[in-house]
Amino acid sequence: MDSEKKDEKIYPQGYEPAITPDTSNDDTRNQLLDFILKSGPSEVVDTDLFAVMAKRRSTRKFSDKPVETTKIDKIIAAADTAPTAGNYQGFEIFYVKSPEKKKLLVEACNNQPYVDAPVVLVFCKNPSRVKFDFPEYILTKFAIQDATLAAGYSQLASQALGLSSIWIGMFDEQKVMDVIGTDLIPSSVLCIGYPEQTKFPKPRRNLKDLVHVVW
Numbered sequence: 001m002d003s004e005k006k007d008e009k010i011y012p013q014g015y016e017p018a019i020t021p022d023t024s025n026d027d028t029r030n031q032l033l034d035f036i037l038k039s040g041p042s043e044v045v046d047t048d049l050f051a052v053m054a055k056r057r058s059t060r061k062f063s064d065k066p067v068e069t070t071k072i073d074k075i076i077a078a079a080d081t082a083p084t085a086g087n088y089q090g091f092e093i094f095y096v097k098s099p100e101k102k103k104l105l106v107e108a109c110n111n112q113p114y115v116d117a118p119v120v121l122v123f124c125k126n127p128s129r130v131k132f133d134f135p136e137y138i139l140t141k142f143a144i145q146d147a148t149l150a151a152g153y154s155q156l157a158s159q160a161l162g163l164s165s166i167w168i169g170m171f172d173e174q175k176v177m178d179v180i181g182t183d184l185i186p187s188s189v190l191c192i193g194y195p196e197q198t199k200f201p202k203p204r205r206n207l208k209d210l211v212h213v214v215w
């Protein structure tokens with residue numbers, strides 16, 4: 001593995017959580033992350049993980065009610081709690097705030113109108129962060145798993161906060177990259193907001209048909 005490939009690229013930042021600790025201490029592990037996860041006042045509607053899972057349902061119609069910044073911070077922080085390969089965090093989150101760019105994302109996402117949602121997070125793979133000395137295809141595989149899992153955590157956190165979401169996998173990668181201005185390949189676009197109406201969960205196949213026991 002040549003060292004050039006392993007160099008980590010720095011992408012533009014600028015995310016500022018609504019509430020931060022009074023004093024920042026680099027020696028305190030995960031200080032900002034823990035602060036956001038544990039702090040109010042965002043209303044956590046459901047703290048029962050299994051109830052959250054049972055109730056989660058994709059939403060494609062969002063109400064105009066804005067999502068509180070403290071909730072968005074928690075959703076983003078939740079992504080950061082997900083496990084990642086080697087803890088290298090081989091993914092990035094692009095938090096799309098610009099209404100114009102959201103409209104461009106609709107087009108990039110096969111004209112799915114609900115992509116113009118109150119909160120839009122694009123999860124991208126960043127294999128250059130994964131510092132294992134493994135072939136590139138393994139690093140890419142890890143990065144897509146990292147990005148996918150993180151988005152799943154954000155999706156569950158959204159539900160726990162009384163919000164709903166739609167996972168977008170149908171998009172033109174290059175168009176999404178052009179809109180958000182990155183050379184990183186997106187893995188999913190997560191659109192979040194208050195649902196216009198609450199729906200019952202969709203049916204699943206019988207759990208017994210899903211599981212294949214291997215002795």
Ligand SMILES: Cc1cc2nc3c(=O)[nH]c(=O)nc-3n(C[C@H](O)[C@H](O)[C@H](O)COP(=O)(O)O)c2cc1C
Nearest residue numbers: 056057058059060112166167168169170171201202
């Ligand atoms: C990998 C993946 C890709 C998806 N892509 C889209 C998409 O592009 N557009 C869309 O409307 N829903 C998309 N969905 C949402 C699924 O349609 C939805 O999760 C599924 O119908 C189950 O419904 P539920 O989430 O309410 O349980 C995607 C979900 C996943 C996991």
